[in-house]
Amino acid sequence: MSDKYSVPQERKLVTALPGPKSVELQERRLRAVSRGAGTLANIYMDRGAGAILVDVDGNQIIDLGCGIGVTTIGHANDEVAAAAAAQAAKLTHTLFTVTPYENYVAVAEKLAEITPGDFEKRSILVNTGAEAVENAVKIARKFTGRRAIVALDHAFHGRTNLTMAMTYRPWPERAGMGPFPGEIYSVPTSYPYRDGLTGEEAAEKTIDYINTHIGATEIAAFFIEPIQGDGGIVIPAPGFFKRLSEFCTENGIVFVSDEIQAGIARTGAWYGIEHHDVVPDLVTTAKGIAGGFPLAAVTGRADIMDSVQPGGIGGTFGGNPVSTAAALAVFDLIERDDLLGEARRVEKALRARIGDWPTRFSVVGDVRGKGAMFGVELVHPGTTTPYPEALTAIIKHATSNGVIVLDAGSWDSVLRIMPSVVISEALIDDAASVIEETLAALSGL
Numbered sequence: 090m091s092d093k094y095s096v097p098q099e100r101k102l103v104t105a106l107p108g109p110k111s112v113e114l115q116e117r118r119l120r121a122v123s124r125g126a127g128t129l130a131n132i133y134m135d136r137g138a139g140a141i142l143v144d145v146d147g148n149q150i151i152d153l154g155c156g157i158g159v160t161t162i163g164h165a166n167d168e169v170a171a172a173a174a175a176q177a178a179k180l181t182h183t184l185f186t187v188t189p190y191e192n193y194v195a196v197a198e199k200l201a202e203i204t205p206g207d208f209e210k211r212s213i214l215v216n217t218g219a220e221a222v223e224n225a226v227k228i229a230r231k232f233t234g235r236r237a238i239v240a241l242d243h244a245f246h247g248r249t250n251l252t253m254a255m256t257y258r259p260w261p262e263r264a265g266m267g268p269f270p271g272e273i274y275s276v277p278t279s280y281p282y283r284d285g286l287t288g289e290e291a292a293e294k295t296i297d298y299i300n301t302h303i304g305a306t307e308i309a310a311f312f313i314e315p316i317q318g319d320g321g322i323v324i325p326a327p328g329f330f331k332r333l334s335e336f337c338t339e340n341g342i343v344f345v346s347d348e349i350q351a352g353i354a355r356t357g358a359w360y361g362i363e364h365h366d367v368v369p370d371l372v373t374t375a376k377g378i379a380g381g382f383p384l385a386a387v388t389g390r391a392d393i394m395d396s397v398q399p400g401g402i403g404g405t406f407g408g409n410p411v412s413t414a415a416a417l418a419v420f421d422l423i424e425r426d427d428l429l430g431e432a433r434r435v436e437k438a439l440r441a442r443i444g445d446w447p448t449r450f451s452v453v454g455d456v457r458g459k460g461a462m463f464g465v466e467l468v469h470p471g472t473t474t475p476y477p478e479a480l481t482a483i484i485k486h487a488t489s490n491g492v493i494v495l496d497a498g499s500w501d502s503v504l505r506i507m508p509s510v511v512i513s514e515a516l517i518d519d520a521a522s523v524i525e526e527t528l529a530a531l532s533g534l
């Protein structure tokens with residue numbers, strides 16, 4: 090499998106991390122780049138292939154983050170690169186709403202095919218996840234004539250002003266940057282590790298909160314993430330989404346599955362909500378859709394999507410010819426190489442390799458995930474009290490030993506593991522061994 094890639098699929102360090110060239114770049118960066126763009130590890134990357142990144146000093150690093158779930162199909166895939174390069178040489182921009190082109194239509198057709206639901210659908214293409222969420226808000230408000238927007242506790246929906254208001258954590262995402270738009274409500278979710286409730290019980294609690302605080306008939310849209318990514322890989326108990334989507338249908342509320350992180354093969358299905366046997370009215374897609382090129386979409390029921398007047402939604406770069414060419418290549422690859430199956434293979438390998446961490450390490454409270462999207466919740470031994478310092482220690486040790494991992498969770502205490510679905514079992518094993526060194530030390534072993 091390895092010789093398929095331009096970089097051997099193995100971890101190999103030739104300098105300390107960060108290496109001398111990274112240190113030099115970091116000095117330049119501090120003088121030029123805003124401090125607000127914080128970085129998890131100041132290792133400057135040069136190239137990548139499959140599940141390996143190569144830094145500017147020539148170190149080969151295992152990537153368990155994929156730039157937060159973007160390079161799901163692997164880094165710098167040849168076929169995606171070729172599709173984008175060919176398109177870039179042919180036509181880079183017209184603005185679809187001035188004069189259209191086929192790629193945009195083809196991506197919308199494909200999204201209609203792969204999103205859940207056997208009904209007529211329409212899509213709009215935009216540039217970023219947050220922009221997709223903003224558009225879904227606008228569309229749902231226009232369709233329903235209502236104003237209120239509901240999101241779940243621990244949600245992450247973006248960093249624009251509107252989507253910050255839909256994002257749960259005050260720090261660091263929102264602090265000092267308000268005011269935020271009104272009519273946005275955060276309601277209780279299902280968090281099996283912490284609340285011990287069944288999906289139905291948690292849903293009744295959520296619905297009661299809505300009825301007593303907001304009023305169902307005021308609500309335009311209810312946003313969920315099938316698996317909360319930044320919120321800490323929180324997977325609601327079975328039945329939770331089913332009951333909430335029924336509640337939405339009963340009350341004329343647009344049910345939106347924000348699949349920006351969980352969608353496009355990451356969980357072993359095209360979309361994460363498929364695991365919950367729920368068909369959303371609208372779906373937002375971004376991150377993994379175009380192999381690293383900026384592209385996002387809102388897809389859903391034709392009557393909802395077509396309720397907006399022409400000119401009511403759009404944007405200069407949305408559905409760019411190059412990004413859409415890359416997305417079409419990504420769709421082909423996922424189907425041809427059975428990357429949904431590969432994500433399920435990664436799930437099996439991760440479960441086998443790290444599933445017993447809660448019994449082996451006293452600082453691990455829970456290991457949970459679906460496909461290539463896992464979370465390890467860190468707690469003080471013998472309690473369920475979040476242990477953010479443990480996460481900091483793991484990230485520090487892993488990144489300085491050539492393994493990129495991500496943080497997550499409302500208490501900064503969930504280690505997030507989101508490798509490419511093409512990652513080998515050997516790389517999973519090697520990366521897990523590096524993380525275990527810190528877990529053992531923290532657990533007093």
Ligand SMILES: *Cc1c(COP(=O)(O)O)cnc(C)c1O
Nearest residue numbers: 217218219245246247318349350
């Ligand atoms: C990343 C993310 C967003 C925001 O996407 P951007 O492309 O960063 O704007 C929104 N929702 C979810 C679930 C995400 O993971």
